[in-house]
Amino acid sequence: MRLTSKGRYAVMALVDLARFNGINPVSLRDISLRQGISLDYLEQIFSKLRKKEIVQSVRGTQGGYILNKKAKEIKLTNIFDAVDEKVKTVQCKKESKKGCNGKSTKCLTHNLWDELETHINNFFDKKSLDDLVKENFERRL
Amino acid sequence: MRLTSKGRYAVMALVDLARFNGINPVSLRDISLRQGISLDYLEQIFSKLRKKEIVQSVRGTQGGYILNKKAKEIKLTNIFDAVDEKVKTVQCKKESKKGCNGKSTKCLTHNLWDELETHINNFFDKKSLDDLVKENFERRL
DNA sequence: TATAAACCTGACCAAAATAGTCAAGTATCA
DNA sequence: TGATACTTGACTATTTTGGTCAGGTTTATA
Structure with a gap:
């Protein structure tokens, strides 16, 4: 499991x-x-954020970027979504008619990854740029 | 951010x-x-687990593998550790004398990833193989 | 003791993702 | 009208992933 630096750069730039x-x-x-x-x-990243x-x-001249919402209203989830940095866990849906691994049922860890995704997203949902x-x-903005 | 299938396979096999x-x-x-x-x-994975x-x-003949502890005592953290599936966030320590990005201070998201790591590890620490x-x-074992 | 089942190890490799770079614009303010 | 800054898309080297392959060693059992 890795976190890519695109998401990290996006957050840094927005802070x-x-x-x-x-x-x-x-x-x-x-x-x-x-x-x-x-x-x-940065241009690539901001294109997506826009x-x-x-x-x-x-x-x-003198152009640039400004926040489109208040910093308090921008959650990290929004940022990661924008730059395609998602929590990708299991890709059990490849052959849509079958379950994971081409078997007829879900793989033994299917629910686990679902829970983990929720867990991580909760974390990012709570954190705002303002935080x-x-x-x-x-200091406050 | 991705979760690799090595960790997933390890968990599946152990379940x-x-x-x-x-x-x-x-x-x-x-x-x-x-x-x-x-x-x-599987052999690669079990070599590490062993x-x-x-x-x-x-x-x-008739050989194979058995659990070395009770399923309740094997936490997912242990499994992921064993197969080198870690939560790798920022590698801010590349140039050890400097901070992230070669600057003299920590990058703006440094603490964030630390927190996230803790958050994810909490999740895996709680889950056991038995769960x-x-x-x-x-059914119970 | 032969043999086959099962473990063990390390080298190797193709495909995908990542982390950018490069080039060629377009829009707009001063 | 020129400089600044955004905009877009193509391209690419490197790394990681997700395995395969080959060649072992160990040991129960027939």
């Missing part, structure tokens, strides 16, 4: 954005420099 | 083994047939 979120949009270039994430990669309406883009900003900078 | 655990050892061949897991792959003393092997056997076969 950074949330922190500097104000009157002016924040450019990806600034985020790239502060967080040490390649600009090209499509899921987590951020808004502002084009042109992370507070934890890191010890 | 099967726990169910048929009795006077005679259970052969990998039987497990392979019942669970639809390749024999070669090293971590989760199972014992019995050689020779899974009961869930699947609705």
Whole structure:
């Protein structure tokens, strides 16, 4: 089981954005420099975040991104969803008519992974971007 | 984030083994047939399980494997540990002297992954092999 | 004691996913 | 009109995964 860095970068970038979120949009270039994430990669990530309406883009000089909702309303689940970072457990549905392993029943661990998914998602559902900003900078927005 | 099937197979095989655990050892061949897991792959997995003393092997004709502890005492954490299925989150320690991303401080999500790891491990610490056997076969061993 | 069942080990490999890079735009503000 | 910044899509090297394959060793039993 691994957590990929795409999800991690997305969260880092958004915490950074949330922190500097104000009157002016924040450019990806600034985020790239502060967080040490390649600009090209950030663009990929923010493209997805924009499509899921987590951020808004502002084009042109002095453009950049702003949060589309309050930091408190953006849950980590939303972020991971946006960048296709899901908790993928068992792919028991490949041959849809059969159960796992091509047998006629569910595999012995089927329910286990379902429970785990729920467990993890609960964790991410509770955490908001605002929580992370507070934890890191010890101040309210 | 993904869960690999090695961990899943290990759990499946052990649930099967726990169910048929009795006077005679259970052969990998039987497990392979019942669970639809390749024999070669099972051997790799059981080699690791044996090293971590989760199972014992019995050689020779009529040989096979038996559980080394009571099913109730084998937690899923132990199983995943044995097959190197860990919750790997951030590898912030690559350049050990620096923080994440080569910066001097921890990355903004460092604590988050720590918390998540704890959260997931709590889940696996609570679940025992015996729980899974009961869930699947609705009877006590 | 021969033999077959079963364990044991390590090397090897194809496919998929990851973690990006690169190139070529388009939009918009100053 | 030029600079800045977003936008998109193709491409790719590396790593991981999910196994297979070959060649053993051990031991119960016929």
